[in-house]
Amino acid sequence: MDFKLNKTHLLQQEMFRRFAENEVKPLAEEMDETEIYNMELLAKMHKVGLMGIPYSKEYGGVGGDYLGYSLAMEEISKHDGSSGITISVHTSLACSCVDGFGTEEQKQMWLRPMVDGSKTGCYGLTEPNAGSDAAGQQTKAVLDGDHYIINGTKIFTTNSGFADTFVMFAMTDKSAGTKGISCFVMDKSTPGLTVGPNIKRMGIRAAQNCEVSYENVRVPVSQRIGKEGAGFKIAMKALDGGRIGIAAQSVGIAQGALNEAIKYVKERKQFGKRISSFQNTQFKIAELQTQIDAARLLTWRAAVSKDDHENFAQNAAMAKLFASEMVNDVCRAAVQLMGGYGYCREYPVERALRDAKITEIYEGTSEVMKMVIAGSMKIF
Amino acid sequence: MKIVVCIKQVPDTNEVKLDPITNTLIRDGVPSIINHDDKSGIEAALILKERFGGTVSVVCMGPPQADVALREALAMGCDEAYLVSAREFGGSDTWATASIISAALTNIGYDLVITGRQAIDGDTAQVGPQIAETLGIPQVSYAEEIYDIEDGNKVIVKRQFEDRYHIIEVKMPCLLTALAELATPRYMHAGGIIDAYKKDVKLLGYDDLKDQLVPEYIGLKGSPTNVFKSFTKQAKGTGTILKDLSPDEAVEAIIAKLDERHII
Incomplete structure (x- = not known):
């Protein structure tokens, strides 16, 4: 090792x-x-x-x-x-x-x-009524000759505000449940595809996370990714890998916030001393760095298991579950270490705390992570 | 056109801290980087390659750890890299360094040699010009802009001076010393880094260069420079600020101060 x-x-x-x-x-x-x-x-x-x-x-x-x-x-x-x-x-x-x-x-x-650097992609799975229950897709794709006609609405499609390439999912056979979902890819210029404004959010506010509506969007069969009905499997497989990215994002936000707090406590003086000289500060920082490192190691393990073509879903879910909860704890503590200044927008820890929350929600909530982990452990 | 860029690995002075007790530099744990001016030289070479074709080789003299500096140059887009390294080269001053690098350049071959103006750890600005003298080729120091290459063998260069600039036409083979202003270095490409570690960094040791070397001009023994003394510069006291004076009063006050100190 x-x-x-x-x-x-x-x-x-x-x-x-x-x-x-x-x-x-x-x-x-x-x-x-x-x-x-x-x-x-x-x-x-x-x-x-x-x-x-x-x-x-x-x-x-x-x-x-x-x-x-x-x-x-x-x-x-x-x-x-x-x-x-x-x-x-x-x-x-x-x-x-x-x-x-x-x-x-x-x-x-x-x-x-x-x-190769020329186009940006987005991924549309979540719908207003299909979040954690992603199988409840209401967007439909109906085969019409050698085209599908897609109708429906996706929400929280990150990158959709500027993406060139849209990967999305739609129900091709409602009666088949999760095996009735298919995956499609299309260009932003496809007629009937409309992107709404950036949804106002608490954090990651610069990301372009919009509602995307598909109204009689015609895409040729050649733009269906995988077999008809394989969409749910494709979506879940992508999310397994995506969770490694979110775990790493959580580690990054946390380390960034802690680095800021460390810089601050070394400069800030109260009661005639640098606040870094107080044992409470030192112990807190020691705990936070240990938490971050633990999350980083889980993340790296998940990444390496994917690179080694192992079954990495459980590792990825564990990394994301731990890292996303960790980053919320670390950012809250970083703000606390910096006191009133930490709460000000002038310092980046305020933004870090707002950005942190979403990591427990997107690409599978913490609760869904536990379902994935328990499922992999065959706890039924 | 074969462009060869000479680079030096230096401590990142932004990361260097002073020992509060001895007032000397703490070098332990300080990351090493490619010297800034040299990196501009790499960028300038890559731009020339993109405009006029040819190849860009990069040469670094230093210990085996300098390998990473060469990998970085490869990841930016250089074609090949040479590490000039041998026990016999240790302790070289600028003269001996230039003598060794010149031998390496003769070994590798070149049309255009680019070095940085000076290294941030020594600030001598001597090695580039010394290489040109050793090789007997024309040099343009303090290159701020490369305008063109004419007829495949003439470089048109803008050279910075304190109060003016010169535009010089110089025939290749020649050497330029690059200012940081010459070009803003690109980032390494994430994929270029992977390729960089698949390539060989060619090692040029004493035996590889012995036919081109002048043995009495290498290493500590071949270095005419003697370090007489090194010391930490003491910070000067704060100056006096004279405020709210008219120009005439200011002149009078300054002259009075100079007179007081017997400077005039």
Whole structure:
């Protein structure tokens, strides 16, 4: 067992860190305030390969792995949770559906532009009435000759505000339940596809998370990913991988917040002393760093098990469950360590605390994680 | 066109802290980086390659740990990398370093050599010009902009001066020393990093270079520089600020101060 990153991962980590500090950090506060994602930043992330890490060079990707992707998610999320989720939804949800289940032709047509830096993807599964119960899809796709006609509404489709490529799910056979869902991919310009405004949220406010409506959207059969009825399996498989990204995002947000708090307690003086000299402060920071490291190790284990083609679903769910609850505890404590200043928008821990909450909700709530873990453990 | 960029691995001075008791630099645990001016040189070389074709090689003299600096250069897009490293080269001053790097350049071959202006750890700005002198090729130091390459063999360069700039046409083979302003370095590409570790960093040791080396000009013995003394510069006291004076009063006050200290 080797807990050390290899040279390639170390240099990638260094590059992600520099990029995050120089490019992401200076924009994060403004993007949160305006709730608008900076398109130049998105273009830069594409350019340096941040949007195609675990995908083969054969399709224009980086040729890396999920461990490298987790390192990127952590470094970027240290400074901005919104950028983290932008990368994550594109990479581990949109791209993975096409990569894992698309035909060679579909990969050339849809995956290549998403991983070579030219297009951004989004993933539409959640509906107003189908959240944790994703099987309750109401969006329908009806076969009409060599096309499907899709009607319905998706909500909380992250990246949809600027995405070029939409991966989405619709019911092709209601009577077949989860085996009646199919996966489709389409361009944003497809007639009938309409994206609503960015939904007002508590955190990750710069991410573009909108309602997407599909009204008589005609897509050729060649844009169905996988077999008819395989959609639910595709969606769940993508979410298994996505959870590694969310776990890494949680680790990043937490480490970023703790780093800020450490910087602060070393400078702040009260009662004639630096507050870092109080044992309460030291013990608190020791506990928080231990929690973060535990989450990081769970995340790396999940990533490596995916890279090694093992059954990683339980590892990913455990990493996400632990990391997402951890980041909420850590951010709350980071704000507390910084007192009134921590509560001010001027300091990034306030944003970190708001960004943290969603990690317990999206890509499967903590409760769903427990269902996945218990299911893998065959506790019925 | 074969472009060779010479780089140095240096401690990241942004991360260097002072020992509060001895007032000396704490070097332990300080990350190493590619010297800033050298990195601009890499970027300038990559831009030239994109515009005019050719290859970019990168050369670094240093201990085996300098490997990571060369991998970074490869991950930015350089084609090949050479680590010049041998026990015999240890303790070299700028003269000996230039002598060794010149031998390496002769071994590798070059049309255009780019070095950084100076390294942040030594600030001598000597090695680039010394390499050009050793190789007997023309040099343009303080290159701020490369305008063009004409007829495949003439580089048009803007050279910064304190109070002016020169636009110089120089025939290749030649050497430029790059200012940070020459080009803003690109990030490594995440995939470039993977490729960088699949490539070989070629090691040029003493035996590889012995035919090109002048043995008396290498290492500590071949270094004419003697360090007489090194010391930590003491911070000067705070200056005096004279406020709310008219220009004439200011002149008078300054002259009075200079006179008081017998400077004038």
